[in-house]
Amino acid sequence: MIAITREPIDTEQMNRDAGHEECGAVLTFSGTVRNHHMGRQVVKLAYEAYDGMAESEMRKVVERAREQWPDVKKVQVVHRFGEMPVGTSSIYITVATPHRPEGFEALRYIIDQIKRDVPIWKKEFYQDGETDWLHPEDGCCGHHLHG
Secondary structure, three states: OEEEEOOOOOHHHHHHHOOOOOOOEEEEEEEEOOOEEOOEEEEEEEEEOOHHHHHHHHHHHHHHHHHHOOOOOEEEEEEEOEEEEOOOEEEEEEEEEOOHHHHHHHHHHHHHHHHHHOOOEEEEEEOOEEEOOEOHHHOOOOOOEEO
């Protein structure tokens, strides 16, 4: 399952659906909105993208991961768009593999490639201002700030 949502991600349901009978390793990753960045207090953040293109590109990332790690039996990726408060999961990924080493490698590859290649834009909202829209790989490093 590869999906985009504007609602809270149902991580409990994803966890229930994450396993596969051939797999002894089920790994999860939650990209969670944190309360600070570069010494500034974060209030919320937002992600935006053209949903169809983002979903298509995420699907390609997962296909490449499955080619590179053929033992991956199941992958789920859900990315949330729109505004979300601190503590919210903005992306949730599960990977099921027979053994943990390839699971960890595939999971790391998937999140790194999504952040690098998928055209998703991020804005951080601080107590004292906000960033311009930035690609997440730019890191919202404190440049392009509005106060």
